Amino acid sequence: MASTEIARQAGEGARGVPLSGHVGFDSMPDQLVNKSVNHGFCFNILCVGETGLGKSTLMDTLFNTKFEGEPTQHNQPGVTLKSNTYELQESNVRLKLTVVNTVGFGDQINKEDSYKSIVEFIDAQFEAYLQEELKIKRTLHSYHDTRIHACLYFIAPTGHSLKSLDLVTMKKLDSKVNIIPIIAKSDAISKSELAKFKIKITSELVSNGVQIYQFPTDDESVAEINSTMNSHLPFAVVGSTEEVKIGNKMVKARQYPWGTVQVENETHCDFVKLREMLIRVNMEDLREQTHTRHYELYRRCKLEEMGFKDTDPDSKPFSLQETYEAKRNEFMGELQKKEEEMRQMFVQRVKEKEAELKEAEKELHEKFDRLKKLHQDEKKKLEEKKKSLDDEVNTFKQKKTAAELLQNQAQQAGGSTTLKRDKERKN
């Protein structure tokens, strides 16, 4: 039998060798990109914010299409999340965009539990991916990734500071999703107030320890633009799908009696910055952060919670197998117990039902007997009546014949008496 000898030269830091000619693997990025284009991309955005802050309008403006849905009412009893998936295509890139809206956020009187449904939703997406990853027969490369890549948090343009609901929600979400705070309907704030507002918001976020998404500055080609943008956070945006004629162009704008706010004018609002950062520069990074940071964190917590460990106290690698086995036995035991209980309950119910049915049967029998007896009684009575009637009829008949006989006799006697009378008269 042959045995192996594995010799690894130069270890991890492999030696660099110079190439003496064109090999051709510089086409690798192209191959990778082609594969991704054939496969398509997916991107999921979560919009969190109070009703009426212009979330749907902003999405329409960002992606230049009219997404469906009417404005929600303000009387929702709780926060629900509605998600819609759209297929967009630009040149040869197909994007599966999912927009998740929080319906009814901030509308209740008691807002303590508002953040819970959002956190549950995000966790559910992670859970679905984790389940897929842990399956034995899995199809990861064709799996429709529903994990939230970016969360746009809409801040109401009060001009003062963040609301406590905002702080609480953002604190709960910052370890689960990339948060990008934006000031909605920012045409309601003047420029000077805006600057103060932004500073106040940033300082409040920092002092409360909320980690918002920072655009990555480690890649030289985008480091500069990203670091400038980082200083402009949170973006003050205005959304509009209506077009107004300015000069000789049609631009997206909101028209007021005192002027027009152009959406894509950088001096009017930060919409262009948001679009640059969200879509054109950092979309891939957002997806990567979601996968490598937030998802890994969720996965680690979930598996540890279930009792799996990488190494046990003796620092020997703990077998997931053994832990799983123990848990599995536990689970099977519980299952069996439940099965027994259910079986017993079933048997009991059957018995009860049987007893009931027997009762009913007995009753029916009794009823039948009673009815039969009644019927017999009736019959007897009727027969008696009939008999008596017959007797009467017979007696009547007898009387009748007797009466007729008498009458006949009487007639004869009468005839004879008339004769006798005639005779007497003659004499």
Add this chain to the structure above:
Amino acid sequence: MSEATKPQPQAKGEKTPISDTSYVGIDAILEQMRRKAMKQGFEFNVMVVGQSGLGKSTLMNTLFKSKVSRKSVQPNVEERIPKTVEIKSVSHDVEEKGVRMKLTVIDTPGFGDQINNENCWQPIMKFINDQYETYLQEEININRKKRIPDTRVHCCIYFIPPTGHCLRPLDVEFMRHLSKVVNIVPVIAKADTLTLEERDSFKKTIREELRANGIDVYPQKEFDEDAEDRMINDKIREMIPFAVVGSDQEYQVNGKRILGRKTKWGTIEVENIAHCEFAYLRDLLIRTHMQNIKDITCSIHYETYRVRRLNESNILFTSNPPDHPAPATPQPNGVAAHRSSVE
């Protein structure tokens, strides 16, 4: 729900004008992906299998235009035929036009060189499966690395000696066992010993034998994704196995310096497709199908291994192996089985 934005072709890197009303910028994600890929670099692991003296190391050097073979790394080791099949792997960092690649060449000296070659593919199978196992272990860890180092063998180049007749039983056995776990690319080594007609008939015989034995070499028919792929891959399948000649020495031909082998009756140019099919092999392996090779290894061969492994450990521990995980509990992994076999 399907909506389409009006396409606006924009050159990469150009700043979009602010008044552009219908361009969203989704296709900028391609550029972002490219940037990320360039930053991360790529990994590629090739294994060469064949009898000694078939020119494996030379071919590797020719393919990657640098001294990547095992022999170049240990130049002073005397060439001896090892008594058993050894597996030696060497890693190199190469860069071309800003694209960095970690290339690992895995050599198998001793394969097919003994008198009794029974089961000489087993060490190789074990090595390949060990790489899958390492990757699997890392993947199921709770605290796992951001980028799991990929040591899985992406491609195995099998060298067929240029007998001109047919495949030997050893070749058939090896390829039959290994085509199920790794992408095999068979090549006819030292093809300058065959004339063109001999080469064609040899190739035909080889293809017949492969088909008769049910051996599916790369590009596998069942993994063709669409009609376009199938067309391209069919053309390649008609040329398999490639008849190659390797050389790392340059000669002057027609005023140019090219790689070749100089003999008394002429110079064989390695990159001339009229002389040998090295260029096709290089294009397949590196320029057009490298990503595809990695994908097939990653999503098909590795997944097959994973399914088998997880099912195995299921059977080992319980009497009725389930196929799907119980609700909210993950499936077992085969650490214990592996450990027990090692201990």
